[in-house]
Amino acid sequence: xxxxxxxxxxxxxxxxxxxxxxxxxxxxxxxxxxxxxxxxxxxxxxxxxxxxxxxxxxxxxxxxxxxxxxxxxxxxxxxxxxxxxxxxxxxxxxxxxxxxxxxxxxxxxxxxxxxxxxxxxxxxxxxxxxxxxxxxxxxxxxxxxxxxxxxxxxxxxxxxxxxxxxxxxxxxxxxxxxxxxxxxxxxxxxxxxxxxxxxxxxxxxxxxxxxxxxxxxxxxxxxxxxxxxxxxxxxxxxxxxxxxxxxxxxxxxxxxxxxxxxxxxxxxxxxxxxxxxxxxxxxxxxxxxxxxxxxxxxxxxxxxxxxxxxxxxxxxxxxxxxx
Amino acid sequence: xxxxxxxxxxxxxxxxxxxxxxxxxxxxxxxxxxxxxxxxxxxxxxxxxxxxxxxxxxxxxxxxxxxxxxxxxxxxxxxxxxxxxxxxxxxxxxxxxxxxxxxxxxxxxxxxxxxxxxxxxxxxxxxxxxxxxxxxxxxxxxxxxxxxxxxxxxxxxxxxxxxxxxxxxxxxxxxxxxxxxxxxxxxxxxxxxxxxxxxxxxxxxxxxxxxxxxxxxxxxxxxxxxxxxxxxxxxxxxxxxxxxxxxxxxxxxxxxxxxxxxxxxxxxxxxxxxxxxxxxxxxxxxxxxxxxxxxxxxxxxxxxxxxxxxxxxxxxxxxxxxx
DNA sequence: TTGAAAGCGGTACCAA
DNA sequence: TTGGTACCGCTTTCAA
Numbered sequence: 001x002x003x004x005x006x007x008x009x010x011x012x013x014x015x016x017x018x019x020x021x022x023x024x025x026x027x028x029x030x031x032x033x034x035x036x037x038x039x040x041x042x043x044x045x046x047x048x049x050x051x052x053x054x055x056x057x058x059x060x061x062x063x064x065x066x067x068x069x070x071x072x073x074x075x076x077x078x079x080x081x082x083x084x085x086x087x088x089x090x091x092x093x094x095x096x097x098x099x100x101x102x103x104x105x106x107x108x109x110x111x112x113x114x115x116x117x118x119x120x121x122x123x124x125x126x127x128x129x130x131x132x133x134x135x136x137x138x139x140x141x142x143x144x145x146x147x148x149x150x151x152x153x154x155x156x157x158x159x160x161x162x163x164x165x166x167x168x169x170x171x172x173x174x175x176x177x178x179x180x181x182x183x184x185x186x187x188x189x190x191x192x193x194x195x196x197x198x199x200x201x202x203x204x205x206x207x208x209x210x211x212x213x214x215x216x217x218x219x220x221x222x223x224x225x226x227x228x229x230x231x232x233x234x235x236x237x238x239x240x241x242x243x244x245x246x247x248x249x250x251x252x253x254x255x256x257x258x259x260x261x262x263x264x265x266x267x268x269x270x271x272x273x274x275x276x277x278x279x280x281x282x283x284x285x286x287x288x289x290x291x292x293x294x295x296x297x298x299x300x301x302x303x304x305x306x307x308x309x310x311x312x313x314x315x316x317x318x319x320x321x322x323x
Numbered sequence: 324x325x326x327x328x329x330x331x332x333x334x335x336x337x338x339x340x341x342x343x344x345x346x347x348x349x350x351x352x353x354x355x356x357x358x359x360x361x362x363x364x365x366x367x368x369x370x371x372x373x374x375x376x377x378x379x380x381x382x383x384x385x386x387x388x389x390x391x392x393x394x395x396x397x398x399x400x401x402x403x404x405x406x407x408x409x410x411x412x413x414x415x416x417x418x419x420x421x422x423x424x425x426x427x428x429x430x431x432x433x434x435x436x437x438x439x440x441x442x443x444x445x446x447x448x449x450x451x452x453x454x455x456x457x458x459x460x461x462x463x464x465x466x467x468x469x470x471x472x473x474x475x476x477x478x479x480x481x482x483x484x485x486x487x488x489x490x491x492x493x494x495x496x497x498x499x500x501x502x503x504x505x506x507x508x509x510x511x512x513x514x515x516x517x518x519x520x521x522x523x524x525x526x527x528x529x530x531x532x533x534x535x536x537x538x539x540x541x542x543x544x545x546x547x548x549x550x551x552x553x554x555x556x557x558x559x560x561x562x563x564x565x566x567x568x569x570x571x572x573x574x575x576x577x578x579x580x581x582x583x584x585x586x587x588x589x590x591x592x593x594x595x596x597x598x599x600x601x602x603x604x605x606x607x608x609x610x611x612x613x614x615x616x617x618x619x620x621x622x623x624x625x626x627x628x629x630x631x632x633x634x635x636x637x638x639x640x641x642x643x644x645x646x
Numbered sequence: 647t648t649g650a651a652a653g654c655g656g657t658a659c660c661a662a
Numbered sequence: 663t664t665g666g667t668a669c670c671g672c673t674t675t676c677a678a
Contacts, residue, residue, distance in 0.1 A: 055671035098421040119377045341665045378655035
């Protein structure tokens with residue numbers, strides 16, 4: 001095959017048909033004589049023809065590109081989100097354009113403009129701020145927008161978020177199904193996430209008709225050391241818990257360290273809220289029930305693909321519970 | 324400003340000049356009467372005009388898009404690389420298209436094709452295999468290729484790698500400065516990285532005039548469990564090492580688990596090759612040899628921008644030492 | 647079902 | 663310096 005440049009007309013010439021027919025044969029959306037289709041495909045193969053998507057994009061006004069703007073892809077939460085998006089988009093033949101905003105609205109705005117200039121089909125945005133105006137500008141510039149992680153009140157766009165309280169409840173309920181003595185290692189109560197997750201922990205107990213043992217509920221900070229010490233304290237109880245719902249990933253690593261030398265069967269089951277990093281712990285498998293970051297990505301990607309396929313559909317606000 | 328669609332001709336009409344003049348005024352690469360330039364800019368601003376980069380790309384054959392193919396962006400090493408690339412490209416006005424190959428050559432090939440179809444200007448590739456053919460196909464399809472992390476012998480492209488052997492030597496030398504009993508937990512010898520790092524470990528001993536104790540050199544796989552067991556074995560020696568050079572980040576996490584319950588002062592010092600994730604271990608501080616992943620990204624991005632600006636320049640093989 | 651031809655929105659050559 | 667216009671490569675009417 002020649003180095004690079006076979007165009008549609010070259011295929012047409014070789015196949016002895018018009019460019020229009022080649023286009024139709026290759027796209028397969030319009031009836032074409034099967035024999036001609038075969039001839040066109042043969043010619044295309046012979047020339048190593050590949051469609052120029054830029055030309056196609058200009059004509060059809062569909063670029064096949066979807067942008068993703070997150071604060072920082074180096075934050076493992078967003079890393080997972082991005083990975084989920086990428087996997088889904090790849091399956092649909094779309095390419096992902098990655099942008100880091102650093103939580104900076106200027107950068108975000110700049111990127112939204114640039115993405116629109118490139119005629120991206122859409123953008124999955126973890127908004128830097130709750131500014132409705134920015135979202136509307138983006139939509140006005142022709143981008144299909146799907147919001148993730150945070151919702152922006154009033155925006156008429158699709159969104160995917162996560163339920164802290166409900167997820168915590170479900171995770172806890174999973175542990176309660178195995179034992180009544182379930183503990184919670186939670187983050188600082190000045191954060192809404194910690195409060196919501198602790199509330200979910202309580203909800204599960206109420207639903208199950210179980211009175212939680214206050215000694216099993218430990219508030220600490222969102223640190224590795226905090227998780228470690230909390231777990232140690234739980235293990236030192238005369239009656240240690242059978243399972244522990246740990247409020248975030250960092251604390252989970254500390255909790256894992258605390259049980260590292262225990263027999264896996266003897267150690268409490270651990271359920272972690274946030275996703276653990278890719279390498280995960282092997283000795284004590286952790287149920288990473290929730291905070292479905294990967295699923296957040298795949299769901300957002302699914303939503304944007306749906307809307308591109310059907311622009312007039314109802315806007316949906318998906319709230320993910322567990323992964 | 325109108326919702327979205329102002330085109331070049333609209334600006335031309337409003338400014339009372341030809342489309343060609345508008346293009347020239349906006350691009351500023353050809354002399355244009357300053358008064359006209361001002362009028363054009365005013366008209367463009369009034370209409371909220373933004374250049375359609377797809378149309379521009381078709382005509383100029385420059386897309387403003389650069390691809391990045393890594394095995395997995397969720398691996399913190401590549402996460403950092405990608406972040407470095409993105410920061411650099413953004414400064415140059417380029418957009419980054421992110422692709423995960425999962426170390427799978429099929430996926431890599433598929434992506435390379437897709438990127439060429441989209442007329443990307445170039446691709447920064449962490450090759451899944453050392454196949455020269457694949458690289459040449461990519462170059463043949465019009466992509467400017469910059470290799471990272473691994474080199475592919477014989478490929479006439481720019482590349483950025485890291486000094487495995489030298490870095491390992493330096494890291495080990497740091498430990499040897501404190502004690503003569505230094506161990507190495509290395510990866511499988513079928514990988515070039517493991518071989519190079521083990522060689523660097525030896526180099527440091529030779530330089531220091533120290534005969535390494537063979538029992539202190541353990542080959543395992545690049546896994547958490549492997550690192551854990553190797554460290555356990557080292558601790559069980561009648562004379563455990565004072566320091567350990569661990570060959571990658573995953574094994575380091577296993578090694579950390581093995582010493583988790585030890586007093587920090589009693590445990591061997593650990594030096595890790597790859598970067599550890601953001602939350603890192605707190606009890607046993609790890610010296611992380613500065614495997615400059617972020618710099619790897621920025622350097623690769625710089626190289627590709629240089630080549631796009633000057634296609635005929637000499638090919639460079641950059642080898643980064645530390646960050 | 648197939649072909650001719652008019653764009654999509656800029657860019658750049660050629661002439662003035 | 664500026665304008666007219668062909669053209670980048672593909673898609674999609676419109677006619678045949």
